[in-house]
Amino acid sequence: MSKEHTEKRIVYSPEGDPIEVNPLQDYFCEDLPEVHKASSIAILENFRNWARSRSLWVLGFGTGCGAIEMRPLMTPKFDAYRYGIQWRPTPRQADVFVVSGYLSVKTLKRVIRTYEQMQGPKYVMALGSCTINGGMYWDSYNTINRLDYYLPVDVYVAGCMPRPEALLAGFDQLKKIIREGRGEGYNKYAEEFAWYKANQKKIIKDWDMPDYNW
Amino acid sequence: MKEIIDRLQELYPIGDFKQQNKSLALITVDKDKAVDFITRLKNEEGFLHLSIITAVDWLEKNKFQLSYLINNPTTKNSFVVRVMIDRENAEMFSIHHLWEQAATYQRELKEMFGIDFPGSPGVDKPFILEGWHEIPPYRRDFDTKNYSEETYFPREGRTKNVPAEYMKQKLYPDE
Amino acid sequence: MVDPIYIVAVLLGISFSLGFIGKKSENIAGILSLLALGFTTLVSAQWFYNFVTADIETYHIFTTAFKPPFSINLMMGKEEALFTMMINAIGLFGGLYMFDRLKAAGKNSFIALLMLIMGLNVVVMTRDLFNLFVFLEISSIAVAGLIVLTQNTKSISAGFKFMIATGIISGLLLLGIAFIYNYAGSLNIDHILTQNLEAAKGLSIAIFFLMIAIVLEMKPFPANGWGLDVYSSAESGVSSLLSSAYATATVFVLMKLLPFAPENLQFLIAAIGIITFVFSNLMGMRQDNPNRMLGYSSISQIGLLAAVIGISSVIGEYTYFIVISILISHFLAKSGLFWIAGIVKQESIKNWSVLRSNKLLLVLFGVFIFALTGLPPFPGFFGKWELVMHLAETKNFIWIFAVLIGSFFEVVYMFRWLGYAVKNDIIIETKLKAKIHQIIPLLLFAAAAFGAGYYVSSEHPYASLINYLPLAVALGFAFIEFLPVFIKNTLAIAAMAAYFYFNYESYNELQVIFAAIFIIGGILTLIAGYAYKGKRQGFYPFALMMFAGLIGLVEATTTLEFFFAWELMTIGSYFLILRGKKSIKHALSYILFSIGGAYLILAGFGLAAIGKPDISIGILSNIELYAPWIFGLLAIGFMTKTASIGLHIWLPGAHAEAEADVSPMVSAILLKAGVFGLIMLFLAMGEQFIGNISFAYILSWVGVITALMGNMMAAFQEDAKRLLAYSSIGALGYVLFGLSLMSHLGWLTAISFSVTHFMFKALLFLAIGGVVWRLKTKDMYKMGGLIKKMPFSFISVLIGIIVLAGVPPLTGFAGKWLFFQAVVEKQWFLQGAVLFFSGIIAFLYCFRLIHSIFLGQPKDEHRNVKEAPFWILVPQYAILMVIMLFSMLPNSLLKPIGDMLMPYFPDGAITWDGQMATTALGYWNGKTVMFIVVGVFAIVFGWLVFMNRNAKKVKQFNIGYAAERPFLPETTHYAFNFFAPYKKAIGFLVAxxxxxxxxxxxxxxxxxxxxxxxxxxxxxxxxxxxxxxxxxxxxxxxxxxx
Amino acid sequence: MDPLIKQILFALLTIFIVLNYGLIVQGIVRKIGARVGRRYGIPFYQPYIDIIKNYSKRTRISHGIMYYIAPVFRLTGGIGLLLFIPVIFGNNMFQNFSFSGDLLLILYFQFFGVLGMALGAAESGHPNSAIGVSRGLSQVTAYELPLTLGVLSLAVQYNTLNVSEIVAAQQGGILNWSFFTNPLASIALLLAFLAAMGRSPFDVVLAPQEIPIGPPTEFHSGFLGVLQLNRAIFPIAKLILFMNLLFGGATNWGELIIKTFFIYMWSVFVGVAFPRFRVDQSVRWYLGVPLIIGVAAVVVSKFF
CATH class of the missing domain: 1.20.5 (Single alpha-helices involved in coiled-coils or other helix-helix interfaces)
Structure with missing residues (x-):
């Protein structure tokens, strides 16, 4: 979008005093993410992980061509609901971010923002070769090659494109990971935040958002 | 098609006429006369529709070729009007006053090839790319593979195979 | 005592001697003339004083040795003394006012002035017809001389027209006198009257000529164009002489000669007079030039007097009282207004904003306008009251209508003028400077207007009952305007508190409830006044005047007291409303609706008093004649104040544009005056019927539609205060409906809701007023997210809207619950359903109010705003505590009201068991509801805090925004046209x-x-x-x- | 035992039963929907897992104090509503706290949670929340009119506003139910009930695809968990109210579950069959046929 909205500007209070507005600082929380330890009570954490694995709310955000493969999951033929998988329209309420296919730099920016707005524990599932190594867009000037340099990926589903069965298998894998307590991708993101941010900032040249989008 | 060109030959220096097929012809016009010519095609010959404006990078000739594909919806004939412009400080007259949508194509050309269209609305605004600071990516002197490797962390160990042979080997290793 | 002949002698002598004074000595001439006029004024004043106090005998002056009818004789009675005093006074002060103008015109102008006054004196005193004619001629020539003081084409042509017209009139007069002499053989009035006039054939023609001449002198419609030209082109001082002195004398002549006229001619004169009154005022509305407008007003007032004199045989002994009180008002006010117009010198009333540069003149201007339009405490008020009472007594209803409609027209243009002066935007740089000799007459006349008002009311049998103490206190504040707000506010609060403390014991329960709303409510809103800095001139006298009126309403024992208080309240609130921004239009429509309503009330009281020995409020309860009419007139009159549908259009603007603490005063408190009136009316008159349909049934629908429309319009407002104003309309619809139920529960609903409405509306208006104070805008969509900046105001608004919406557990639910029980009991289901519907619509604007202002996205401009001023918060929190008390213990509010209603509606009362209320239909326990809700809330809250203890605080744009980000708070705050789909569905209802x-x-x-x-x-x-x-x-x- | 403490314990028991019933019935309804669509569908206990999952979330953010306590308002509204309704007829203990107010308290207390929630949603600063609230409130005004008329008609019929007495009057056979004795009022009430349940065709308030689920769009983790609890309790409370008004109440929990389940099915079936209304459409619809039926109900019960 146009740049003037992110630059500093002066507004005037009702009394006519000037107020300087610095959009990035003033509108957005600037804090960085923290690591959240799992509960030390094993049985409690196991129970929670069971619930997490049985209730995967997926964010309805199709980034690339793979989005078309996600829709059949909800049809009678595949019926992902029976595994506790359902779509949510807002990142605040979603647990799983399915990155469905190639990511241009422009889309990556939105993906990062949305991922950061989700509440932890949160999981990333990457679809197709494009997210693994760039796929057929490996030498494009505008498409990323490896998603795991920008976001902590929990599960990759290979293929170009993977079919819904593969996706279901991916979800199954994700469940296993969560159940075993290894679904801590978001903590990894917080731990290695500087590295992720550096990678992100390397390709997103006009960085016009706070470092972490709460 | 030929008749039109014959008629207009006297008024405009038209070179390289080539009838591609029954309803499509390619012609080349000088940069200075191009807008005039297109205007005439639109106003008097019934070529009311602008299908696309695109560009070709003739790196070796140090030229850009702009192609205007215009169409006459009654006769269903189309012309590709080709204009060669210099590659250095590439600049072309805008035709957004003939077709409003031309401005969008021109904006794209500016971003992707660096061809300027002074006066075209919003031509300097970014079109698809956000924060692009390199040379325009569709120019042939921009090495996209190199750029990608330098920028996007290529995955080590990625190999290339010919798909047919690879699959044959994979599925029928004995043969 | 000085013989009155010296009046004539001195004036004549001085004017002759002025001829001998040298040409250059105008100063001496002027001072001599003024001294002469002063002397004559004193003489007549002395006579008048003695007539009033000592009740001496009428004095006759015989000019020769013969007795009448063979000689000319003069007479000095009480009337003559009063009229000559007025004429001499206007001569003296008019001369003083015009002193430098007359001096510049030469000493002959002083002679003209003296001759005019002398002539008019004799016209008043003489008992001889021919003498009358001669001195009338002398006066009119002197007037013509004064008119042409201004040497321009307009005034010269006006003078010419005046001469032509008076020439014709004199011819007729002389003709009449000649004929009378022919038939009666005498010129002495008393002598002629002793003869049997009927017998003399042809005398009727003579008398017709005589009377028509006098009537023409009064410039009847439409044969008065010449008079208007004189008013609009002559010098203001001259116009004032013409309007006050000349017209006064003419009125007296009419009174004197009236016995000549047969009955039908008297009525004809009255008819001419009333037509003149109505039409002149109607045309006055169109005028832009102040002098011409005053001319119309003068003519109309004299027309009214002619009408009163004409029907004196009907009115009886009170004619004199009415004529004098109206005439004195007119006399003082009109001269004052003409003089002010002479100082201001603006051709268009729109430019009268220049008057603001001189505060004293502005105040005087206001006083004169009020005196002229017959508002209390000026004498015209009592005159109009008596007139209407007597017209009603004799069943002259068309006359009442004409008098009131004419007066109303006059109010229209006078208050438009006043509004322009006080508030118009046109700014003229010149600073008005009045010379001291111009100010003195103005001041004296203004003081005289008050004095006359007091005098007239002391003459009146019932007016003397009026409690002037609150009004006096209010006016007293006008003299301490130089003090800072803090002191004045404290004094005002102390005065009101003391008044309540010393008087509340003498009230009955109903009075106590409303006195509490009016006085305690008033004190609460006054507390907010501490937030103002500086002197806040022009606030306290009017605020206290309004409260004086409200107190008067509560205390009134006679209809006159009630009406007096009603008008007083209207005046005070008019000025309070006029103080707001962009208020000029709204204040005008407010005063017009109020005065229109007041006139209906006046007419209603008039009808009610038919055949009754006195005018106590109690007469309303045993009315035999015209009961539905009286009920209708009074109900509509009161409903203008409660802003029922159709009569509501003044309210939104008036309340919305007012200041932060005035809005709650006028919206939460003032509207209850109408409710009080309605309660009084219903209590006294019970149910009235038109045919088979009960008035109460009609009013119930009026109330329902008012509630629905008020609430619906509130939902579509962008302006926060306008929203609340419309909400008040809706709430008053509820009250009206409750009253119209005519049952115990209905009245309990209405009265308790009045109290609740006072609390939440004062709360909301104060809170929003505080917000507007800081933000300097009233448009809600320009606000947003203020909860973090103004948490205290937020809590006020939150509690306010919960009470407004009637959601349990707060006290607002009591109103809804009671109302539902009452509806089912009465079986008015359709009304009940619509009212319930409108109650739900209240949710719409409640939410909008709090969301658009306090929630959503904060705007950049408001980052540094502070919480509303402390003193605006204080009353809010006082009210909040009371709300919480009533919510916890609903019977502390409802039980006393229920007990109060027991004598009127013994059936269907609520049974109380602790806080448990039970009716025939249902039950409700406010206390347990409160405990359960608070208990559940606390537990759930504890659970949530336990779960979410480490929630991260984020900033305004940290929202999931479809992977994008918002850019500006303005485009992210959804507040403008908030209920767009709703408007699409049923917006046609609020066209x-x-x-x-x-x-x-x-x-x-x-x-x-x-x-x-x-x-x-x-x-x-x-x-x-x-x-x-x-x-x-x-x-x-x-x-x-x- | 102190009667008050006993009463509180029974109230807790009621809440517990209703909460579980609400969650299970939610799961079953979704399962039925799936089976109608020839899917296998979720396990019936899925709502439990979702709630536990939401409480297991480790991070949460807050937009401000009103945002923070909005779910509290909402759940208090739901629980309070339940506690003010006499649940089981003839059982003193399961009358809960219905002694503190009659039908009117119940009708008005519905809005307690709604308004609190609306305030919290508004404080999140999300325009979609505000749009959702605007739609929700508009729709509420529309369906309240037939609802009120229906209630008034019943109040006339039974000459009381006491819910227990209304239930008592319906005892003694199916034909004594208001549904049969006052069919017009019942139709008006059941039509209003559709929007009160917020299912299709009156679910434009949430509209997931358009204004991502409207008012609660910013709520998550524990906040959402509390809202989900309310979503289990609040509809059941409303169902119990309608059961009491129209279908003779219940004398034991089994009867209650059967009756409320079938009433719930009414809104489910309508929801499956009809697509979504826009707000102005639903407002106009409610001011049409249901309003006329409501007026007719009142007129009939007043004059016959």
Missing amino acids: PGITNFWHRVDEGAHSVSDKFTKIYNGNAQSYLIHIVAFILVIYLISFGGF
Whole structure:
């Protein structure tokens, strides 16, 4: 979008005093993410992980061509609901971010923002070769090659494109990971935040958002 | 098609006429006369529709070729009007006053090839790319593979195979 | 005592001696003349004083040795003393006012002034017809001389027209006198009256000529174009002489000669007078030039007096009282206004904003306008009251209508003028400077207006009961305007608190409830006044005047006291409303609706008093005649104040534009005056029927539609205070409905809701007022996210809207619960359902109010705003505590009201068991509801805090925004046209039909007025034709030609 | 035992039963929907897992104090509503706290949670929340009119506003139910009930695809968990109210579950069959046929 909205500007209070507005600082929380330890009570954490694995709310955000493969999951033929998988329209309420296919730099920016707005524990599932190594867009000037340099990926589903069965298998894998307590991708993101941010900032040249989008 | 060109030959220096097929012809016009010519095609010959404006990078000739594909919806004939412009400080007259949508194509050309269209609305605004600071990516002197490797962390160990042979080997290793 | 002949002698002597004074010594001439006039004023004043105090005998002066009818004689009675005093006073002070103007014109102008006054003195005192004619001639020539003081074409042509017209009049007069002499053989009035006039054939023609001449002198409509030209082109001082002195004398002549006229001619004169009154005022509405407007007003007032004198045989002994009180008001006010117009010198009333540069003149201007329009405490008020009472007593209803409609027209243009002066935007740089000799007469006349008001009321049998103490306190504040706000506010609060403390024991329960709303509510809103800095001039006198009126309403024992208080409250609140921004239009519509309503009330009281020995409020409860009419008139009158649908258009603007602490005063408190009136009316008169339909049934629908429309319009407002104003309309619809139920529960609902409405509306208006104070805008969509900046105001608004919406557990639910029980009991289901529906619509605007202002996205401009001023918060939190108390213990509010209603509605009361209320239909326990809700809330809250203890605080744009980010708070705050889909569905219901209706009425009145004004084309010939045609028509009417 | 403490314990028991019933019935309804669509569908206990999952979330953010306590308002509204309704007829203990107010308290207390929630949603600063609230409130005004008329008609019929007495009057056979004795009022009430349940065709308030689920769009983790609890309790409370008004109440829990389940099915079936209304459409619809039926109900019960 146009740049003037992110630059500093002066507004005037009702009394006519000037107020300087610095959009990035003033509108957005600037804090960085923290690591959240799992509960030390094993049985409690196991129970929670069971619930997490049985209730995967997926964010309805199709980034690339793979989005078309996600829709059949909800049809009678595949019926992902029976595994506790359902779509949510807002990142605040979603647990799983399915990155469905190639990511241009422009889309990556939105993906990062949305991922950061989700509440932890949160999981990333990457679809197709494009997210693994760039796929057929490996030498494009505008498409990323490896998603795991920008976001902590929990599960990759290979293929170009993977079919819904593969996706279901991916979800199954994700469940296993969560159940075993290894679904801590978001903590990894917080731990290695500087590295992720550096990678992100390397390709997103006009960085016009706070470092972490709460 | 030929008749039109014959008629207009006297008024405009038209070179390289080539009838591609029954309803499509390619012609080349000088940069200075191009807008005039297109205007005439639109106003008097019934070529009311602008299908696309695109560009070709003739790196070796140090030229850009702009192609205007215009169409006459009654006769269903189309012309590709080709204009060669210099590659250095590439600049072309805008035709957004003939077709409003031309401005969008021109904006794209500016971003992707660096061809300027002074006066075209919003031509300097970014079109698809956000924060692009390199040379325009569709120019042939921009090495996209190199750029990608330098920028996007290529995955080590990625190999290339010919798909047919690879699959044959994979599925029928004995043969 | 000085012989009155010296009045004539001194004036004549001085004016002759002025001829001997050297040409250069105008100063001496002027001072001599003023001294002479001062002397004559003193003489007549002394006579008047003695007549009043000592009740001495009428004094006769015989000019020769012969007794009348063989000589000319003068008479000095009480009336003569009063009239000559007025004439001499206007001569003295008018001369003083015009002193430098007259001096510049030369000493002859002083002679003209003295001759005029002398002539008028004799006209008043003489008992001889021919003498009357001679001195009338002398006066009119002197007037003509004064008119041409201003040497320009307009005034010279006006003087010429005046001479022509008075020439014709003199001719007629002389003709009449000659005929009378022929038939009666005498010129002495008393002597002629002793003869049997009927017997003398042909005498009727003579008397017709005599009377028509006098009537023409009074400039009857439409034969008065010449008079208007004189008023609009002559010097203001001269106009004042003409209007006050000359017209006063003419009125006296009419009174003197009236016994000549047979009954039918008297009525004809009265009819001419009333037509003149109505039409002159109608045309006055169209005027832009102040002098011409005052001319119309003068003519109309004299017309009214002619009408009163004409029907004196009907009115009886009170004619004198009415004439004098109206005349004195007119006399003082009109001279004052003419003089001020002379100082201001603006051709258009729109430019009178220049008056603001001189505060003293502005105050005087206001006093004179009020005196002129017959508002209390000026004498005209009592005159109008008595007039209407007597017209009603004799069942002259058309006359009442004419008097009131004419007065209303006058109010329209006078208050428009006042509004322009106080508030118009046109800024003229010049600073008005009045010379001291111009100010003194003005001050004295203004003081005299008050004095006369007091005198007249002391003469009146019931007016003397009026409690002037609150009004006096309010006016007293006018003298301490130089003090800072803090002191004045403290004094005002102390005064009101003391008044309540010393008086509340004498009230009955109903009075206590309303006195509490009025006084304690008033004190609460006054506390917010501490937030103001500086002097806040012009606030306290009017605020206290309003409260004085409200107290008067509660205390009133007679209809006159009630009406007096009603008008007083209207005046005070008018000025409070006028103080707001962009208020000029709204204040005008407020005063028009209020005065229109007041006139209906007056008419209602008039009808009620028919055949009753006194005018105590109690007469309303045993009315035999016209009961539905009285009920209707009074109910509509009160409903203008409660802003019922159709009569509501004044309210939104008036309340929305007012200041932060005035809005709650007028919205939460003042509206209850109408409720009090309705309660009084219902209690006294019970149910009334038109045919088979009960008035209460009609009013219930009026209330329902008011509630629905008020709430619905509130939902579509963008302006926060306008929203609350419309909400008040809706709430008052509830009250009206409750009252119309005519049952215990209905009244309990209405009265308790009145109290609750006072609390939450004061709370909301104060809180929003505080927000507007800081943000300097009233548009809600320009606000947003203020909860973090103004948490205290937020809590106020939150509690306020919960009470407003009637959601349990707060006290607002009591109203809804009671109301539902009452509806089911009465079985008015359709009304009940619509009212419930409108209650739900209240949710819409409640949410909008709190969301658009306090929630959502904060705006950049408001980052540094502070919490509302401390003193605006104080009353809010006082109210909040009371709300919480009533919510916890509902019977502390409802039980006393229920007990109070027991004598009136013994059936269907609520049974109380602790806090448990039970009716025939249902039950409700406010206390347990409160405990359960608070308990559950606390537990759930504890659970949530336990779960979410480490929630991260984020900033305003940290929202999931479809992977994008918001850019500006303005485009992210969803507040403008908030209920767009709702408007699409049922917005057609709130099309501004009623506003358009009133606009059309306004336009219609003005265009009619325009049509009539066209007959005055400024041409002397056509004026002549008017006069001749007028005489002809009157002749034909009186002699049966038609 | 102190009667008050006993009463509180029974109230907790009621809440517990209703909460579980609400969650299970939610799961079953979704399962039925799936089976109608020839899917296998979720396990019936899925709502439990979702709630536990939401409480297991480790991070949460807050937009401000009103945002923070909005779910509290909402759940208090739901629980309070339940506690003010006499649940089981003839059982003193399961009358809960219905002694503190009659039908009117119940009708008005519905809005307690709604308004609190609306305030919290508004404080999140999300325009979609505000749009959702605007739609929700508009729709509420529309369906309240037939609802009120229906209630008034019943109040006339039974000459009381006491819910227990209304239930008592319906005892003694199916034909004594208001549904049969006052069919017009019942139709008006059941039509209003559709929007009160917020299912299709009156679910434009949430509209997931358009204004991502409207008012609660910013709520998550524990906040959402509390809202989900309310979503289990609040509809059941409303169902119990309608059961009491129209279908003779219940004398034991089994009867209650059967009756409320079938009433719930009414809104489910309508929801499956009809697509979504826009707000102005639903407002106009409610001011049409249901309003006329409501007026007719009142007129009939007043004059016959």
